[in-house]
Amino acid sequence: MAGDGELKLLGMWTSAFVLRVRFVLNLKSLPYEFVEENLGDKSDLLLASNPVNKTVPVLLHAGRPVNESQVILQYIDEAWPDRPPAVLPSDPYERAVARFWAAYVDDKADAALETLEGALRECSGGKPFFGGDGVGLVDVVLGGYLGWFTAIKKLIGRRMIDPARTPALAAWEDLFRATDAARGVLPDDADKMLEFRQTALALGASKKITL
Amino acid sequence: MAGDGELKLLGMWTSAFVLRVRFVLNLKSLPYEFVEENLGDKSDLLLASNPVNKTVPVLLHAGRPVNESQVILQYIDEAWPDRPPAVLPSDPYERAVARFWAAYVDDKADAALETLEGALRECSGGKPFFGGDGVGLVDVVLGGYLGWFTAIKKLIGRRMIDPARTPALAAWEDLFRATDAARGVLPDDADKMLEFRQTALALGASKKITL
Incomplete structure (x- = not known):
């Protein structure tokens, strides 16, 4: 049950x-x-x-x-x-908007940070998270990539989410990393992640x- | 509202x-x-x-x-x-199973009819639709492809859903085509669809x- x-x-x-x-x-x-x-x-x-x-x-x-x-x-x-907290809003229209962006993140996250910047402003109505005042579906879906963004920063020498190009999204990243949601689970050892990736690719x- | x-x-x-x-x-x-x-x-x-x-x-x-x-x-x-009727079941676990298969259909429908055959037997508990006695999320998601399956049959000279390989799924196709859901909206003019596809591909x- x-x-x-x-x-x-x-x-x-x-x-x-x-x-x-x-x-x-x-x-x-x-x-x-x-x-x-x-x-x-x-x-x-x-x-x-x-x-x-x-x-x-x-x-x-x-x-x-x-x-x-x-x-x-x-x-x-x-x-x-x-x-x-609820992951999805209670209003059906707002749920549809959250599901749209959650799917979008998985389809195109790495190529479309500027679109996500606009979505953040639009979804949240000026509040810090996609979910509004708190973390919601889109926040946790995008937030899952932040461990790899740490590893990629190590590789390319700059943040994936560039504060100059996407300031709202960069502020979101800083806030998300400090949430209860991320506490204790977001990996931060870039070297270990890159090593894992090499092994995984070698395994096909x-x-x-x-x- | x-x-x-x-x-x-x-x-x-x-x-x-x-x-x-x-x-x-x-x-x-x-x-x-x-x-x-x-x-x-x-x-x-x-x-x-x-x-x-x-x-x-x-x-x-x-x-x-x-x-x-x-x-x-x-x-x-x-x-x-x-x-x-409700598109999704009311039980959270059954909803998760339906969402899993609905996503699976869009990722892999054309390559995985045999897996869907197994899923139909498992999801429906021996009933005719993925949704049980009536049409549900997985039925309408997979059913959307049936227009193209008609066109493909015209091209390759046999049904995409082969009754010999996937008998439950083939029976499902026949039933779905006759539902209120499909009435008046499922295209059946294979030539016109194939012509549309040529034009669309030419448009890039x-x-x-x-x-």
């Missing part, structure tokens, strides 16, 4: 898609067991839980698997409807999966 | 993504004005309503645009919560957009 039962998250510490789920579990103060998966030797539990895509994250709730990060985020919101992972 | 106001759908008659929205508007008996867009000369209303992606479908509800077909489907469900459209 929704709301009951233990939570287990199969993930990898580098994954933007796993991170966003951890952000929301953090936000809602839901206790969970984190199980680190190995890209080169996936566990039987992962293969049995997500036989279609064989990818992380997988959230096991009382043993039942939920797959795909954006599906998991909405599942958590709906399975614990009385547990604040796609660029998308390693991100 | 949700539930009030006129509905206008910007679309193209060939689009799988537009069709799924029309299926749901049909199912819920919601009256709407259909505006056919021209890929080579998009209307100012389309460009103003979806400045980010400039694609159809766009649903205008009392003048406010909702973009991206899967976002629109969930918006319709949430803006008219008391209007049956991506394969994805023309589908």
Whole structure:
């Protein structure tokens, strides 16, 4: 039954898609067991839980698997409807706008920071997060990439989110990194992440999966 | 306010993504004005309503645009919560399963009919639709492709959904084509669709957009 039962998250510490789920579990103060998966030797539990895509994250709730990060985020919101904060707004139109931008981030995040700058101003009505005063669906989806943005900064010598080009988004990044959502889960060891990426690519992972 | 106001759908008659929205508007008996867009000369209303992606479908509800077909489907469900049938199940876990497969269809439909065969048996518990006894999110998302499956059959001389390989899915196709959802909106003129595709590709459209 929704709301009951233990939570287990199969993930990898580098994954933007796993991170966003951890952000929301953090936000809602839901206790969970984190199980680190190995890209080169996936566990039987992962293969049995997500036989279609064989990818992380997988959230096991009382043993039942939920797959795909954006599906998991909405599942958590709906399975614990009385547990604040809500990831999605309550108004149907605002929910549609949030879902649009959350999908956009996954399709085009790295190429479209300027569009996201405009979306931030529009979605939030001048407030600091896409979700308004607090973190919402779009914040956690984009926030999941910030670990890799740290690694990329190490490689290219400047921030991915350039304060000169996208000042609102850069301010958002600083704020998001300091939220309860990100606390303790956002990776910050750029060298270790870049090393992980090399190993993953050598194992034949796609660029998308390693991100 | 949700539930009030006129509905206008910007679309193209060939689009799988537009069709799924029309299926749901049909199912819920919601009256709407259909505006056919021209890929080579998009209307100012389309460009103003979806400045980010400039694609159809766009649903205008009392003048406010909702973009991206899967976002629109969930918006319709949430803006008219008391209007049956529901596109998504009420149970959070079942909603997550439906969203997983709806996303899967868009990522991999043409390459993965056998996986969808298994999903149909699993999702529906032996009932005819992914949504159970009636049409749901996964049904309308996959159903949107059936117009193109008609055109492809004309090209390759056999059904895309092969009854010998995927019998449950083939039975589903026959049933879906006969539903209230599909009535009057599923294109069946293969020659005209193939001609449209040639024109669209000549205009530089991506394969994805023309589908």
